[in-house]
Amino acid sequence: MGTRIQSNRDNFNIVSRPLIILLALLPQLALAHGVHVTISAGEEAIAGQATYADGSPLVDASIKLSRSNSSTGDRLLAQSRTNDEGRFAFPTPRDQVELTITADDGLGHRGTAIVMSAEQLPGALATPRAAPAPAPRLIDHSHDTSNWARWVSGLGYLLGLFGAVSWWMSRRGASRSRD
Amino acid sequence: MHLAAGVLGLPTFVGSAILATAGIAIGLRKLTPRSLPSAALFAAVFFIVGTIHIPIGIGSVHLILNGLIGLLLGWLAFPVIFVALVLQALLFSFGGFAVLGANTLLLAAPAVMAHFALRPFVENSLGSQRKLLWLGLFAATIGIGGAALIAVTMLWSTGQQALLNLMVLFGVAQIPVWIIDAAVSALVVATLGRNLPQVFVK
Numbered sequence: 001m002g003t004r005i006q007s008n009r010d011n012f013n014i015v016s017r018p019l020i021i022l023l024a025l026l027p028q029l030a031l032a033h034g035v036h037v038t039i040s041a042g043e044e045a046i047a048g049q050a051t052y053a054d055g056s057p058l059v060d061a062s063i064k065l066s067r068s069n070s071s072t073g074d075r076l077l078a079q080s081r082t083n084d085e086g087r088f089a090f091p092t093p094r095d096q097v098e099l100t101i102t103a104d105d106g107l108g109h110r111g112t113a114i115v116m117s118a119e120q121l122p123g124a125l126a127t128p129r130a131a132p133a134p135a136p137r138l139i140d141h142s143h144d145t146s147n148w149a150r151w152v153s154g155l156g157y158l159l160g161l162f163g164a165v166s167w168w169m170s171r172r173g174a175s176r177s178r179d
Numbered sequence: 180m181h182l183a184a185g186v187l188g189l190p191t192f193v194g195s196a197i198l199a200t201a202g203i204a205i206g207l208r209k210l211t212p213r214s215l216p217s218a219a220l221f222a223a224v225f226f227i228v229g230t231i232h233i234p235i236g237i238g239s240v241h242l243i244l245n246g247l248i249g250l251l252l253g254w255l256a257f258p259v260i261f262v263a264l265v266l267q268a269l270l271f272s273f274g275g276f277a278v279l280g281a282n283t284l285l286l287a288a289p290a291v292m293a294h295f296a297l298r299p300f301v302e303n304s305l306g307s308q309r310k311l312l313w314l315g316l317f318a319a320t321i322g323i324g325g326a327a328l329i330a331v332t333m334l335w336s337t338g339q340q341a342l343l344n345l346m347v348l349f350g351v352a353q354i355p356v357w358i359i360d361a362a363v364s365a366l367v368v369a370t371l372g373r374n375l376p377q378v379f380v381k
Contacts, residue, residue, distance in 0.1 A: 147230065150270040154226050157266055162219035169212045 035111030037103050047089040050082055050103035050111060057086025061105040065090050068098040068114065182278050182285065182330060188337035195333065196280030202257035202287055209254045217378065218255050221248045226263040230271050233359070240356045246322025247315065247364040249290025250297055251371075251378060256290035257283065281333060289325025293318045301379045304372070311372040315365030322364075323357040 035058060039048040046065070050058040061082045066074035082088045082103065093099070099115040187195075210218065228242035249256045261283045267273040297314055304310035331346045371378055 151227060154266040154270050155223055158219055158223050161262065166215055
């Protein structure tokens with residue numbers, strides 16, 4: 001009987017440890033599609049970098065600089081593309097109160113940063129703001145080379161879940177049959 | 180078929196989350212050591228087929244197979260579809276976490292309907308390939324048709340005029356999905372009925 005309980009405890013460790021590690025990874029994966037736009041705005045130029053949540057750059061992504069206007073909608077001032085490191089730069093427009101910079105990789109990943117002028121916000125600094133999630137229905141991942149990795153990890157999660165549930169069931173069944 | 184985050188009103192959102200939770204709870208109570216492997220298998224199938232897009236015309240479609248899953252698993256379709264949707268949201272950012280409840284309900288409720296509507300006929304049909312093909316086709320029809328109806332109802336209940344156009348588009352867009360889903364479901368049911376009839380016997 002004593003060895004029986006011991007083996008159950010060993011099982012718990014074997015199953016629970018990877019499970020806890022998996023759970024710890026979840027929030028990170030959930031953010032994998034977020035885009036961060038970091039900005040440094042000066043008197044002469046506005047420079048910035050667009051990265052995915054995992055830190056990799058948005059290469060050759062569209063960058064739009066617009067004047068924010070709640071009543072008439074944003075007006076596009078300039079357009080550019082990011083380089084290999086996800087970096088971009090614009091000359092600082094004159095007489096602009098609030099500017100919006102939008103990075104879009106064309107695959108449904110988008111990030112926005114708002115730049116306010118000195119009159120509005122002391123220090124003329126950037127306030128990166130979380131962009132609303134793009135409509136996920138429109139995302140087409142069929143040309144994404146990393147699909148295989150996602151499929152494999154998804155199946156891995158399912159296998160782990162299956163293992164965990166069947167372990168739990170067999171434990172419950174074992175304790176019932178002992179009663 | 181996924182509803183995107185932000186299109187549903189709060190009452191619909193909360194209501195569908197509650198109903199989906201109830202469905203998942205019922206499903207989990209039905210989970211037995213015997214049904215667990217097939218549940219895990221179909222979660223994997225649902226997860227994979229939902230992410231493989233077949234380009235058709237201007238858009239792309241993917242298999243859903245919720246009717247087939249319902250026919251085989253009954254109430255278990257709720258937890259199975261929920262888990263697969265969580266993974267799709269996590270790894271492919273389909274649907275999104277905020278609308279998991281609505282999307283689970285949307286896909287799993289018709290699956291359960293297909294189960295209760297068609298299950299009584301399965302055992303009598305096991306000898307006939309033609310009958311099994313029809314059963315698969317009906318399962319897909321209930322699955323896709325029911326999901327489209329629930330989706331339209333959810334959109335309608337938010338009461339936004341702009342979404343009316345979306346509804347028509349949504350319905351029309353499901354036709355190719357229905358065709359491929361019906362074909363695959365029919366073939367799967369016929370093949371299982373011939374080679375592995377015990378999956379249909381309780």
